[in-house]
Amino acid sequence: MLSTHAVWRAMFILVAMWAANAACCAQPASAATAAPAMAVKPGLWETTTVIENAATTSRRALVGRTCVVAADASNLARLVPQQREPGMQCENRDLKREGASVVWTISCKSADAVHTGKGRLSIFAESYLGTADVEVRKHGGKPVKLGQSFSGKWLQACS
Numbered sequence: 153m154l155s156t157h158a159v160w161r162a163m164f165i166l167v168a169m170w171a172a173n174a175a176c177c178a179q180p181a182s183a184a185t186a187a188p189a190m191a192v193k194p195g196l197w198e199t200t201t202v203i204e205n206a207a208t209t210s211r212r213a214l215v216g217r218t219c220v221v222a223a224d225a226s227n228l229a230r231l232v233p234q235q236r237e238p239g240m241q242c243e244n245r246d247l248k249r250e251g252a253s254v255v256w257t258i259s260c261k262s263a264d265a266v267h268t269g270k271g272r273l274s275i276f277a278e279s280y281l282g283t284a285d286v287e288v289r290k291h292g293g294k295p296v297k298l299g300q301s302f303s304g305k306w307l308q309a310c311s
Contacts, residue, residue, distance in 0.1 A: 191226035192306065193278050195219070199304035206297040219310035228254050232273055233284065233302065240267070258286060265290045271300075278306040 201214045224230040232244055232254060242260035249255075253274045260267035266289050273282035284300040 191277070192220060192231060192275060192280065194222040194225045195309045196307045196311075197304055198307055199302060201300055201302045204299045204301075206299065217307070221310075231275060231280075232256055232271060233282075233300075239263070240265075242267070244271070253282075258284065273302075280304065 196217060196219050199216050199218065201216075202211060203214070204211045220231075228249075229244070229247055232247065240260045240262040242258070244256045245259055247254065247256040250272075253272050255270065255272050258267065258269040258271060267286055268289075269284055269286035271282060271284035273280055281303045282301070284302075286298045286300065287295045288298060289295045
């Protein structure tokens with residue numbers, strides 16, 4: 153079974169790599185009734201990701217900033233979280249629109265573990281909000297369930 157430290161380390165790496173690749177923003181109250189866009193405003197975005205381990209009821213929040221260029225603002229594959237970890241081959245599969253959201257499956261493999269899950273993201277012009285449920289299974293061990301929620305907001309034009 154994976155140790156709690158190893159699971160947190162893996163999730164921290166996944167989130168850090170994702171924040172470097174994607175924008176993620178909290179939905180302001182005024183956007184709650186607005187229809188989701190399938191593009192974000194280019195510029196500097198602040199992301200907040202909360203990771204929860206169901207087995208230990210532990211919770212960790214990570215905040216990051218990234219610049220989204222105009223060419224990536226409507227590229228759904230660049231906007232959804234990229235799951236990456238050293239030594240693992242990860243990819244987002246079956247990326248598609250589902251109503252007001254984008255949904256995808258997560259698949260990661262290494263020599264000793266498999267990560268699988270599903271993600272959902274609602275994108276608004278100056279914010280977005282989403283979740284991902286990931287199961288980490290070390291070969292021969294019990295699965296560990298992790299939940300992620302991510303939110304953030306557009307801050308300003310990139311300098």
